[in-house]
Amino acid sequence: MPYLLPIYIILSIFLISKGSDWLTDSLVPIARKLKTSNISVAIILVSVVVSLPEILVAVDTGLKGYQSISLGVVFGSIICNIGLMVGLPAMIKPLTVSKNIIFRDGIFSLVVPILIFAISSGGEINRLHGIALLLLFIPYLTNVFLQEKRIEGSEEALTRDIDIELELIGLDFGHLKAGWLSFMMGSILLLSGAYLFSDQLVNIVRIFDFDPLFIGMTIGALVPSIPNIAAAYKATRRGLSEIAVSETIGSNVFTLLVTTGIIAIIKPVKIEPNWLSFDIPIVMWISFLMFVFMVSGRGISRKEGSILLLSYLATLLIQVLIFL
Numbered sequence: 001m002p003y004l005l006p007i008y009i010i011l012s013i014f015l016i017s018k019g020s021d022w023l024t025d026s027l028v029p030i031a032r033k034l035k036t037s038n039i040s041v042a043i044i045l046v047s048v049v050v051s052l053p054e055i056l057v058a059v060d061t062g063l064k065g066y067q068s069i070s071l072g073v074v075f076g077s078i079i080c081n082i083g084l085m086v087g088l089p090a091m092i093k094p095l096t097v098s099k100n101i102i103f104r105d106g107i108f109s110l111v112v113p114i115l116i117f118a119i120s121s122g123g124e125i126n127r128l129h130g131i132a133l134l135l136l137f138i139p140y141l142t143n144v145f146l147q148e149k150r151i152e153g154s155e156e157a158l159t160r161d162i163d164i165e166l167e168l169i170g171l172d173f174g175h176l177k178a179g180w181l182s183f184m185m186g187s188i189l190l191l192s193g194a195y196l197f198s199d200q201l202v203n204i205v206r207i208f209d210f211d212p213l214f215i216g217m218t219i220g221a222l223v224p225s226i227p228n229i230a231a232a233y234k235a236t237r238r239g240l241s242e243i244a245v246s247e248t249i250g251s252n253v254f255t256l257l258v259t260t261g262i263i264a265i266i267k268p269v270k271i272e273p274n275w276l277s278f279d280i281p282i283v284m285w286i287s288f289l290m291f292v293f294m295v296s297g298r299g300i301s302r303k304e305g306s307i308l309l310l311s312y313l314a315t316l317l318i319q320v321l322i323f324l
């Protein structure tokens with residue numbers, strides 16, 4: 001029923017946010033009990049957990065036969081992350097970015113959207129492409145691991161960073177003691193929220209006959225990103241400005257490679273002409289813009305943050321004008 005859609009969406013936001021909170025709080029202690037190295041935890045878990053709401057929603061809509069919504073969630077989350085996880089916090093307080101992040105992660109985040117465009121230009125992202133994208137995430141992780149390992153004291157620094165970063169994700173009430181209970185409860189809430197939300201995306205497309213990609217790139221991308229947007233905002237307010245940028249880059253790389261790869265493996269995705277003429281180029285452009293800002297000033301100023309935020313809002317406005 002259409003009048004229940006807002007209620008279900010609000011409920012899914014709560015489930016996703018609280019599930020992310022309990023899940024992330026539990027991961028570091030659990031990993032330590034399993035005797036996983038801290039540096040591996042920092043590299044792998046941050047990339048996975050930050051992107052988990054988006055990947056669950058994208059994969060579930062793909063399984064329901066709505067791959068256009070899935071890709072919309074992927075493309076939209078990149079634009080949303082840069083505009084709201086980097087642009088908005090930078091307007092509050094200028095963000096600093098280390099040289100290591102710029103030339104290691106930043107370049108990778110610039111190249112991957114170009115790779116997606118090149119693959120898509122053939123008119124389809126097939127299963128072979130999907131497998132290749134998944135495999136490409138391995139050298140990215142390997143490169144991050146090797147570079148961080150060379151830095152003196154990096155293991156202690158990364159452990160401290162992941163503790164802070166995971167602590168910031170989610171809602172700030174109803175805390176559970178970190179452990180298996182919080183892990184299980186967080187996983188259940190996150191999965192339930194993602195499933196409920198993906199259902200509402202499909203219902204919106206069915207009831208109102210909206211373009212699936214448009215719904216994925218707008219509502220579908222924004223809601224799963226809310227816990228991470230809140231984390232970036234809280235980190236900036238606490239003076240941990242680099243977290244907003246590093247979290248955004250890691251999430252974007254993981255989303256483009258892993259989420260797109262899984263979607264294509266489930267079922268090859270047909271690429272519409274307008275995706276190549278507008279949607280994917282927008283992802284490349286805003287990724288390029290953030291990289292240029294990082295390189296030019298070793299950070300993101302308030303003015304540059306406002307440009308990134310306005311770019312995101314302008315993209316939404318153009319999409320509304322085109323599809324509605």
